[in-house]
Amino acid sequence: MTSDCAVTIVCCTTSVQHTRKLGGAVATQSDTGDVIVLVGDLGAGKTAFTQGFAQALGVTVPVTSPTFTLANRYQTDGEMVLNHLDVYRFDQLEEAHDLALPELLDEGIMLVEWGDTILALLPPDYLKVTIRFGFGDDDRMLEVKGFGAKWQERAKGLHEALKQWYQPC
Ligand code: ADP
Ligand code: MG
Secondary structure, X not given: OOOOEEXXXXXXXXXXXXXXXXXXXXXXXXXXXXXXXXEOOOOOOHHHHHHHHHHHOOOOOOOOOOOOOOEEEEEOOOOOEEEEEEOOOOOOHHHHXXXXXXXXXXXEEEEEEOHHHHHHHOOOOEEEEEEEEOOOOOOEEEEEEEEOHHHHHOHHHHHHHHHHHOOOO
């Protein structure tokens, strides 16, 4: 993983619905082969972000945490598939090799909760969303960072899509 950070956007949300909507806004800027790495403590909102992301791509079934299944696969209303992974329990990178990541990437978009633990296995272009708790119970700060040429090209579109959430926490 050698790409430089191409774009950084810091956003705040004040409800789970807002975080879902923000996830949906990121989905509008995403395409087949993309990797979204989700970082944050338990209960931060990684799955909530994924729910909004999936909904924006036309996924109609409920999106739940894949903690016990490694990967959940969702059909979007287009050609591509959304693969939702949670690698929290992985002790070693070898376990992640069993996931056949290249094949999953070929199918569409991949969102990986705790994905920073397997960065070495992911493509150099990726979007990293770090979610932190804010002052109030429902306040969250989301740092959206794009790495690689792919996200550099999309920096303007991403800023535009997320501008309603730029605000001080
Ligand atoms: P994670 O996948 O990071 O462990 P989840 O998305 O499963 O976290 O859970 C987030 C929890 O925090 C949910 O219960 C959700 O209702 C709550 N929540 C409260 N405010 C927010 C917010 N602003 N953004 C996301 N989740 C929030
Ligand atoms: Mg989760």
